[in-house]
Each structure stands twice: as C-alpha cells, then as structure tokens.
Amino acid sequence: MSISRMLDVDVWRGTETGKFQLFSIPRREHQTVLDVVTEIQRDHDATLSYRFACRVGMCGSCAMVVNGRPRWTCRARVNEVVRDGERLRLEPLRNFTVVKDLAVEMTQFFEKWQQARGYFEPGPQPGNDFAVVPPSTPERQAADAGIECINCGVCYSACDVVAWDKDYLGPAALNRAWTLANDVRDKGNAERLKAVSHASGCHACHTHMSCTQFCPKAIAPTYSIAGLKRAVLRRNLGFTR
Amino acid sequence: MSAALFIAQRFTAFVLACAVAVHLATILYAVRGGLTAADILSRTHGNIGFAVFYGVFVVAVAIHAPIGLRNILREWTPWRGATLDIALGLFSILLLVLGFRAVLAVFTA
Ligand code: SF4
Ligand code: SF4
Ligand code: FES
Numbered sequence: 001m002s003i004s005r006m007l008d009v010d011v012w013r014g015t016e017t018g019k020f021q022l023f024s025i026p027r028r029e030h031q032t033v034l035d036v037v038t039e040i041q042r043d044h045d046a047t048l049s050y051r052f053a054c055r056v057g058m059c060g061s062c063a064m065v066v067n068g069r070p071r072w073t074c075r076a077r078v079n080e081v082v083r084d085g086e087r088l089r090l091e092p093l094r095n096f097t098v099v100k101d102l103a104v105e106m107t108q109f110f111e112k113w114q115q116a117r118g119y120f121e122p123g124p125q126p127g128n129d130f131a132v133v134p135p136s137t138p139e140r141q142a143a144d145a146g147i148e149c150i151n152c153g154v155c156y157s158a159c160d161v162v163a164w165d166k167d168y169l170g171p172a173a174l175n176r177a178w179t180l181a182n183d184v185r186d187k188g189n190a191e192r193l194k195a196v197s198h199a200s201g202c203h204a205c206h207t208h209m210s211c212t213q214f215c216p217k218a219i220a221p222t223y224s225i226a227g228l229k230r231a232v233l234r235r236n237l238g239f240t241r
Numbered sequence: 242m243s244a245a246l247f248i249a250q251r252f253t254a255f256v257l258a259c260a261v262a263v264h265l266a267t268i269l270y271a272v273r274g275g276l277t278a279a280d281i282l283s284r285t286h287g288n289i290g291f292a293v294f295y296g297v298f299v300v301a302v303a304i305h306a307p308i309g310l311r312n313i314l315r316e317w318t319p320w321r322g323a324t325l326d327i328a329l330g331l332f333s334i335l336l337l338v339l340g341f342r343a344v345l346a347v348f349t350a
Contacts, residue, residue: 164316197244232244
C-alpha cells in the first residue's frame with residue numbers, strides 16, 4: 001500500500017446536535033470508507049463512535065450517509081465516492097436517532113418490522129412434513145426477490161416518507177411483510193395485510209424509489225410495497241390470495 | 242391512508258380518467274365550427290345522458306379530491322384526527338353541491 005496523498009474527511013460528531021470535525025488521513029489504494037473511519041478512530045481520535053462487524057457486506061451494520069447518500073461503508077471504495085481533491089463527508093444514517101457520532105439507535109426500525117408482522121406465522125397446527133415450494137412458482141419468485149434483506153437501514157434512511165411521517169412502517173419492514181405474504185406456508189396473512197394498511201402503512205408510499213435506488217442488496221422495496229397494495233386490494237374485494 | 246380510502250381514490254381516479262377524456266373529446270368535437278352558449282344549452286337541456294354523465298363526474302370528483310387533499314395535509318401539516326376528516330367531509334359536500342348545482346342549471350336551462 002502506498003501513501004500518496006492525504007484525504008480530508010468531515011465526520012459528524014455529537015448526537016442530534018453537534019458539528020463536523022475535520023480529519024486528514026492518508027489516502028491509500030483500494031481504501032474503503034470503513035477503512036477511513038477505522039483509521040481515524042485508531043490513529044486520531046479513539047472516542048469516535050461507529051458500528052461495523054463483518055467488513056464484507058454481510059451484516060449490514062456499517063451503514064452511514066456518505067457524501068449525502070446512504071450506503072454500506074465497508075463496500076464503498078473511497079475512489080467511488082470522491083474524486084481527487086474532494087472531501088469525504090460522513091454522517092449517521094438519516095431518520096434514526098443518533099446515539100453518538102456515526103452510530104444510530106435502530107430500535108424503532110426493528111419495532112416496525114414487528115408492527116408490519118414481518119415474522120413467520122406457522123398457524124395453530126404447523127405441518128408435520130417439509131413443505132414443498134417449487135422455485136418456479138410466482139409466490140416463491142416474488143419472495144425470493146426480497147428475501148436477501150439484511151436489515152441495514154439504508155432504505156429507511158433514504159425514504160422521504162419516513163422523514164415526514166414518523167409512524168410510516170418504511171421500506172424494509174414492508175418488504176419483509178411482502179416476502180411473508182408470498183410464503184405459502186404462512187398462516188398470518190389476513191392479520192398482516194391489516195397491519196400494513198393503516199394510515200402509515202403501504203398506502204403511504206409515494207413510489208419515490210429512493211429505497212430501491214440505494215438498497216445495497218439490489219432489492220426493490222418499492223415493488224414489494226406495490227405488491228402489498230395489490231394484495232390488500234384483492235383482500236378487500238373478497239379474494240383470499 | 243387507509244385501504245378503503247386508497248381503493249376509493251384509485252377507483253375514482255379510473256372513473257375520472259375516462260370521464261375527463263370523454264369531456265375533452267366532446268369539447269374539441271363540439272367547438273370544431275364555433276359554438277355559442279345557446280348551442281350548448283340547446284343540446285344539454287333535458288338531456289338525461291348528459292346529466293347522468295356529469296353527475297357521475299361530480300361524485301367522482303367529490304370523493305377523489307378530498308382524499309388527495311387529506312393526504313397532502315397529513316404530510317405537510319401536523320393536522321390530524323377528527324377535525325381534519327370533518328373539514329374534508331365538508332369540502333366534499335361543497336364539491337357535491339357546487340357540481341350538482343351546475344349540472345342542474347345546464348340540464349334545466
Ligand atoms: S418507494 Fe416508498 S418506501 Fe421507497 S423510498 Fe419511496 S416512499 Fe419510501
Ligand atoms: S431492503 Fe435493502 S437497504 Fe433496506 S434494510 Fe434490507 S438490505 Fe438494507
Ligand atoms: S460491516 Fe458488515 S456490511 Fe459493512
């Protein structure tokens with residue numbers, strides 16, 4: 001690794017109130033944004049708070065707002081984000097309460113998964129045998145399209161409706177509800193569709209597609225939410241699936 | 242927005258899309274050689290088809306517009322709850338009254 005030049009980094013310090021602090025750190029080849037944060041914390045200011053675990057895009061804990069866009073810092077190379085001479089600007093995810101610096105409180109985000117009934121409901125009598133779900137069925141394919149979500153909160157940070165309406169369930173919870181609505185083994189869909197169609201549920205989505213634009217797993221919560229709207233419509237018209 | 246309001250809004254949007262298209266096409270067709278108020282009234286007077294068409298139009302507007310307005314108000318202002326729903330209910334009635342007043346006036350003129 002060669003140290004060629006320096007990189008200026010504005011890092012958010014504080015909670016809801018606070019200010020940016022400037023750090024200057026060596027610019028390295030193939031450096032990721034998470035490498036930058038780690039280097040700041042190790043070499044410049046040990047009190048900097050941030051969160052990460054896997055460093056390889058599997059855990060979803062390292063998301064931040066990098067130069068105005070929410071993303072996983074471990075999968076963002078510095079040279080994808082800034083050109084030579086430009087500053088890096090690091091902020092905590094939007095729409096979350098900031099714990100400190102770059103770490104956010106995610107309780108509400110996960111509570112909304114529960115509110116959207118984003119969990120499997122086996123029913124009173126779970127089947128005795130393995131359920132056979134052919135991969136080619138439309139339900140399985142619809143579930144597959146959204147199943148890889150790792151709860152990183154990037155979409156939630158990107159969504160303007162969350163910013164306007166604190167109760168809006170948000171793209172991730174609704175996406176999860178949609179994968180379950182397509183799980184043919186699940187027995188809780190009537191309740192689930194009710195849970196996602198209150199005033200701050202799927203119908204509040206503006207189809208902005210910011211969530212879809214920024215999801216690092218290339219999931220399209222917008223389409224999942226559109227699917228929920230159709231499913232709720234079908235239910236209300238008296239169809240069962 | 243609740244599911245019922247969403248469905249009402251989308252259904253009336255569909256009705257309005259058709260109604261507005263017919264409305265505009267009729268205007269373009271009717272005025273192709275110039276038109277006076279007397280010409281219009283002579284066609285609409287006592288015309289049940291006309292009255293029913295615009296009656297449906299008015300009802301669709303009176304359902305569709307307040308729902309949209311309610312969404313905007315809920316997103317851009319802190320106004321929520323019963324007073325908001327009552328205000329928009331009154332707005333809907335206003336649209337109905339004004340709309341049917343116009344339909345009736347042209348029908349009976
Ligand atoms: S498409 Fe819907 S959920 Fe996604 S960012 Fe836009 S408003 Fe939010
Ligand atoms: S849908 Fe995508 S952006 Fe949203 S939490 Fe899941 S993985 Fe993250
Ligand atoms: S540290 Fe796990 S996804 Fe970035």
